[in-house]
Amino acid sequence: MEFYWESTVIAIVAFILLYMLLSKYAFGPLFAVMEQRRQLVKDEIANAEASRKQAEQQLNEQKLALQEARKEAFEIIEQAKRSSAKQADDILDAAKQESVRLKEEAVKDIENEKNKAISALRSQVSGMSVMIASKIIEKQIDEKSQEQLVDQYLKQVGNKS
């Protein structure tokens, strides 16, 4: 077996050359890409975390808004209920008052009519009775006693009415 020292030297040179070439043209770019990917993954994770937080926050906001809207709707309904009840009461009151007023008016009218009728009747009755009485006792009494008699009768009629 022979030893060739040239082999050793060439092996050393070849290995160092290979190391340099690989470092420059193969591993350098590869490591860069791997580092880039690592960075990318890191960024993506951070992004995902951020968007998750954002989504959570938005969800909470929406929940709150929904609650608010519900409350508002409830209030509106309540108010409507209240106002409608009040309106009904008002209408009822107004109707009652109107009816009372109408009734009173009617009673008043009736009273008036009655009084009118009574007074008309009285004047007529007095005239008629004068006529009747004058016809009956025309010749029996003089003017003076006739007057007295008429008054007496009238008083009697008036008391009876």
Add this chain to the structure above:
Amino acid sequence: MDLSTILALLVSCTVVFVLARVAVSNLSVHNPSRMQNFLEWVVDFVHNLVASAMPLEKAKKFIALGMTLIMFIFVSNVLGLPFGIVTEHHHESKIFGYTYVTDEMVAEHDGHAHVAWWKSPTADIMVTLGLAVVVFFLIHYLGFTQNRKHYIKHYFQPFWFFFPLNLLEQVARPITLAVRLYANIFAGELLIATILMLGFVGFPLLAVWQGFSIFVGAIQAFLFTILTMVYISQAIVHEDHDDDHDDH
């Protein structure tokens, strides 16, 4: 000069470089190709390897070295497995003006000199020694520049008279690295050559042995790489306790 070794080295380097270039030819962050995925897997593998030997923050610098080592050694280990190119020479032969078969050699082999052109470069101890020398200088350079006090002190530990022993250990390291790799691969190739002598009967055996040789090649590449990383780690990582001698 051993032309077959040089040729094999050239082929190994070319294969590794082309493989790596193809893998990174279409780099993508979002949609890596199959080859890119494979190379990234190798990066992760080597990263774990390096990180298992030294603190993580120091590991990054040596990933490229580890990747070059493991890829180059693995490709070199399996290079000799699939086939061989042997030429027979009856006269003195030259290539590029270099005489690789002399008349004496032809005469030595009874007029039939066989030259093997294709083999694993790592089946040559001088090549593995070259790799070990690179690692050797790297370890001592890193130890001396990055961790000087500790580096010098560790030669005299646990006692000053251990210095020769420690020196021996430092010399033994590259030699064991080189011999371990060479012996494994050379033995594999030797056995393949032996099985080939059996003729057609040896085919199933040859297939089994070639499969096993791929496994051995991978293991040896792994071993060389991780031992390099362990040595580097011992050289540059400062430890307060004294027992950072490795025995293998």
